[in-house]
Amino acid sequence: MEELVIVGAGPAGMTAALYAARKGLRPYVLSEDLGGQANWSSRVENYMGFKDIRGSELMERFAEQVKAQGVAYEEGRVARVERREGGFGVRTAYGREHAARAVIVATGKRPRPLGVPGEAEFRGRGVSYCVLCDAPLYRGAAVAVVGGGNAGFQAAYDLLGSAREVHLLTDRLTADETLRRRVLGRPGLILHEGWVVKAILGGEAVHGLVATDGEGREKELAVEGIFVEIGLLPNGEVVEEAVARNEAGEIVVDCACRTNLPGLFAAGDVTNACGKQIIIAAGEGAKAALAAADYLAFADKAVKSVPLPVQ
Numbered sequence: 001m002e003e004l005v006i007v008g009a010g011p012a013g014m015t016a017a018l019y020a021a022r023k024g025l026r027p028y029v030l031s032e033d034l035g036g037q038a039n040w041s042s043r044v045e046n047y048m049g050f051k052d053i054r055g056s057e058l059m060e061r062f063a064e065q066v067k068a069q070g071v072a073y074e075e076g077r078v079a080r081v082e083r084r085e086g087g088f089g090v091r092t093a094y095g096r097e098h099a100a101r102a103v104i105v106a107t108g109k110r111p112r113p114l115g116v117p118g119e120a121e122f123r124g125r126g127v128s129y130c131v132l133c134d135a136p137l138y139r140g141a142a143v144a145v146v147g148g149g150n151a152g153f154q155a156a157y158d159l160l161g162s163a164r165e166v167h168l169l170t171d172r173l174t175a176d177e178t179l180r181r182r183v184l185g186r187p188g189l190i191l192h193e194g195w196v197v198k199a200i201l202g203g204e205a206v207h208g209l210v211a212t213d214g215e216g217r218e219k220e221l222a223v224e225g226i227f228v229e230i231g232l233l234p235n236g237e238v239v240e241e242a243v244a245r246n247e248a249g250e251i252v253v254d255c256a257c258r259t260n261l262p263g264l265f266a267a268g269d270v271t272n273a274c275g276k277q278i279i280i281a282a283g284e285g286a287k288a289a290l291a292a293a294d295y296l297a298f299a300d301k302a303v304k305s306v307p308l309p310v311q
């Protein structure tokens with residue numbers, strides 16, 4: 001049986017692994033990738049100590065620091081985390097099961113889909129959820145970005161460097177002032193405020209979209225790429241139903257990252273912790289590891305866990 005399994009290796013999971021290793025535990029990290037969402041950020045300007053760094057470079061530095069501690073890492077998807085006698089079972093999507101006395105869930109978030117006809121069909125054939133990954137495919141093309149928040153504006157900013165024209169569709173603008181100033185008015189940017197996507201059109205690949213406004217009007221835009229940036233959903237489904245979640249589906253934790261199940265901790269964007277940022281996820285990961293170390297040291301004399309308020 002492992003002492004501690006950490007599911008997810010974004011900023012939260014990797015920081016948890018570092019802190020756990022430095023506490024003398026032997027954390028076993030299971031994750032689909034190293035770096036998580038932070039890899040998708042072309043410019044991180046708010047991680048202390050780095051004035052301006054690519055998200056993927058920052059995550060490489062995290063990984064280097066974790067690897068230097070000799071942390072065990074397995075790349076793969078976790079399908080289920082469930083209570084078992086004396087701890088938890090962590091089952092991968094390919095049928096391996098790890099037993100652990102304690103688990104930290106740091107599975108972050110995933111893009112929220114639009115839920116319109118054509119989206120699922122053209123996923124990977126013109127519909128994308130990652131500008132950093134796919135922008136080079138649309139050099140010189142007309143593309144659309146859906147979403148008027150920070151993610152949408154960051155996506156439009158990144159695409160303006162290479163795409164011929166960028167249509168930005170949103171029911172309302174919520175992006176920060178700094179990002180708005182960077183994007184609005186740039187050549188090639190066409191803002192469709194008050195318009196939402198109704199359907200995605202294509203043959204072999206995407207060739208357009210149908211947008212509609214609040215008054216039932218419709219228009220068609222000819223675009224080859226559609227970048228969906230309308231928010232994120234927590235990846236908390238891997239954990240059994242008994243764990244407390246809030247209305248947004250985030251795992252509810254207390255100030256030490258403890259869930260309502262003794263021995264199960266959660267950190268970062270998958271939780272109800274305030275502020276979805278790299279620096280916050282990293283800090284929460286550190287807290288979760290310290291709490292897990294305390295739990296493992298004192299589990300036999302365990303204080304009964306207090307039910308958490310759902311926020």
Ligand SMILES: Cc1cc2nc3c(=O)[nH]c(=O)nc-3n(C[C@H](O)[C@H](O)[C@H](O)COP(=O)(O)OP(=O)(O)OC[C@H]3O[C@@H](n4cnc5c(N)ncnc54)[C@H](O)[C@@H]3O)c2cc1C
Nearest residue numbers: 008009010011012032036037078108109268269276277278
């Ligand atoms: C486009 C974009 C730009 C951003 N820019 C910034 C920025 O400039 N500054 C900033 O501070 N924040 C930024 N953020 C937010 C920041 O990236 C997140 O807050 C942070 O990455 C959250 O870290 P996390 O470790 O909680 O989750 P994530 O980064 O989401 O990591 C989750 C990890 O869990 C793994 N995982 C998920 N499900 C499973 C499973 N079932 N089995 C195994 N592994 C699993 C994933 O592969 C990943 O490794 C940005 C986010 C996006 C999307």
